[in-house]
Amino acid sequence: MNWLTKPLPASLILVLVWTVWRLAFLLHTGLPQPGIHDEFSYLLGADTFAHGRLANPLHPLAGFFESAQELVRPTYASKYPPGQAMFLALGQVVLGAPFYGVLIGNALMLFTFCTMLFAWVPPRWALAVTVLFGLVLSPGMYWTSSYWGGSAAASGGALVLLAIGVCRKRQTPLAGAVFAIGVLLLFWTRPYEGGVSTLMMLVVFARELWQNRRVGVVMAALPILAVGVAWSCYDNYAVTGNPFLLPHLLHQRQYDVEPIFWFQPPRPQPTYSHPRLAAMHGINGQEANHEKTWTGWQLYAHRLIGPLGVLRWDLGSAIVLMLLAPLAWSDPVFRKMALVAGVFLLAVGAETFHFEHYTAPVWAALALMIAIWAQRAWDLRLRKFHVGAVLVLFALVPPVMLANASIAVLSPMLRRPLTLLVGDTLNSPNLYEWSRQRSALIDRLSALDRPQLMIVRYPSPDWRVGEEWVYNSADIDGQRVIFAHDLGGEKDRALLDYYPDRAAQLLTFDPVSGKAEVQPYPRGKF
Numbered sequence: 001m002n003w004l005t006k007p008l009p010a011s012l013i014l015v016l017v018w019t020v021w022r023l024a025f026l027l028h029t030g031l032p033q034p035g036i037h038d039e040f041s042y043l044l045g046a047d048t049f050a051h052g053r054l055a056n057p058l059h060p061l062a063g064f065f066e067s068a069q070e071l072v073r074p075t076y077a078s079k080y081p082p083g084q085a086m087f088l089a090l091g092q093v094v095l096g097a098p099f100y101g102v103l104i105g106n107a108l109m110l111f112t113f114c115t116m117l118f119a120w121v122p123p124r125w126a127l128a129v130t131v132l133f134g135l136v137l138s139p140g141m142y143w144t145s146s147y148w149g150g151s152a153a154a155s156g157g158a159l160v161l162l163a164i165g166v167c168r169k170r171q172t173p174l175a176g177a178v179f180a181i182g183v184l185l186l187f188w189t190r191p192y193e194g195g196v197s198t199l200m201m202l203v204v205f206a207r208e209l210w211q212n213r214r215v216g217v218v219m220a221a222l223p224i225l226a227v228g229v230a231w232s233c234y235d236n237y238a239v240t241g242n243p244f245l246l247p248h249l250l251h252q253r254q255y256d257v258e259p260i261f262w263f264q265p266p267r268p269q270p271t272y273s274h275p276r277l278a279a280m281h282g283i284n285g286q287e288a289n290h291e292k293t294w295t296g297w298q299l300y301a302h303r304l305i306g307p308l309g310v311l312r313w314d315l316g317s318a319i320v321l322m323l324l325a326p327l328a329w330s331d332p333v334f335r336k337m338a339l340v341a342g343v344f345l346l347a348v349g350a351e352t353f354h355f356e357h358y359t360a361p362v363w364a365a366l367a368l369m370i371a372i373w374a375q376r377a378w379d380l381r382l383r384k385f386h387v388g389a390v391l392v393l394f395a396l397v398p399p400v401m402l403a404n405a406s407i408a409v410l411s412p413m414l415r416r417p418l419t420l421l422v423g424d425t426l427n428s429p430n431l432y433e434w435s436r437q438r439s440a441l442i443d444r445l446s447a448l449d450r451p452q453l454m455i456v457r458y459p460s461p462d463w464r465v466g467e468e469w470v471y472n473s474a475d476i477d478g479q480r481v482i483f484a485h486d487l488g489g490e491k492d493r494a495l496l497d498y499y500p501d502r503a504a505q506l507l508t509f510d511p512v513s514g515k516a517e518v519q520p521y522p523r524g525k526f
Helices: 007-029 037-050 082-095 099-118 123-136 151-169 173-187 191-204 206-211 215-240 247-255 275-281 297-309 313-324 332-349 356-378 387-410 420-425 433-446 489-498
Strands: 452-456 481-485 503-509 516-520
Touching: 007 099, 007 123, 037 082, 082 099, 082 151, 099 123, 099 151, 099 356, 123 356, 151 173, 151 191, 151 206, 151 356, 173 191, 173 215, 191 206, 191 332, 191 356, 215 247, 313 356, 313 387, 332 356, 356 387, 433 452, 433 481, 433 516, 452 489
Parallel strands: 452 481, 452 503
Antiparallel strands: 503 516
């Protein structure tokens, strides 16, 4: 099969097979519902783009709609970089649902990984490792079953490494363009982590790139980078009012007590519009308490191994075996990728919070390490026994098979990823069941003749802060069901007066079971 030895057709075939497999599984489970604060924020960004806007105007009653991970002042917008939301918006506009943008991002990751590996290793190892990562992107993995990303940033890292791989052999303007697109994709998804990985790539390959330098490569990259930076400044200005202020940093100024890096001092607690925001972001909130279970050496150990812990265990086990069987350390590219990955993980370790998708920019480097190691290990023989084949299969096959075995066991119920750490952190015993209840309620109320105003009252401000019902679309006033916080009778009067044509409902919860109850809002009691 000659097409398997060529990067473009081989990549397209693998992507097609993976996409058919993923869509077939999606027919069984249905489209996943958002359940994490970050997901709702990304979906707000996607809906904003789908409406042809970079940000939404400040709502006159913004305090009623203020929830975690979103901005409501000076504009109503997502706090996150625009990259992931762009993919979701593409799925929403072209295919009718934001989740298809997740699958587009997954497919792009596999395509870029395969083409990148073809630039560095023989075709059979490029294909084998791409298949490995295709299996890692199983329906049970949250990069493929949720809305808060990972694949888009991984694609950016792969494009940067692809461009460097091409430039080592022959610098062409196309390589410069690919490099620029990869850098922008990283900046629009994981700016800090993407910046660290790109800088390290340039450092370790600086001599080779300089020796083979061509003006055409730079001239192809600079216009793309210039346009991308200009658009980024415009996007920042549309959201924050300052072309050089990222929405994420503005959100931190407005809400967060916890610093971006753990070695920074905590910030003073701001004044919140309602106590539930304090229960999430404040000095005694969930974010501030995430490390208080560790003290002394345990805390420092957690900070040291935290970034290692958010690498997928199936990939992590392969990397551990590579370290225990150092068959590829003589390869200079392997050593450079190991240096990139090591510095990257130290940089991620400096952040206060760690999640798996934070490491996405370095996944391409890990894929290249695995491919080089497998290529070297495969030829290892002990007398007539093919030790290398056993070693490679032991490193790559069982971890992925075990990870995907959960699909067969959990497939009747698997509609959300099983990220237990997030659920525990956000104090929610069933982080995903409630999101299905919320979706079902929206569907039921949307079918009514009269548009609805759902005023949400929690048993206490810190009650299951992970189960936040007050999230809305980009066009709050135009949606059939609006969710708003209960700020108290007198304040709620302004909300009722603003929406006189809507049926006002009060949403309450049983504090033990969490069961939601809807009843007409008692308008006479202020």
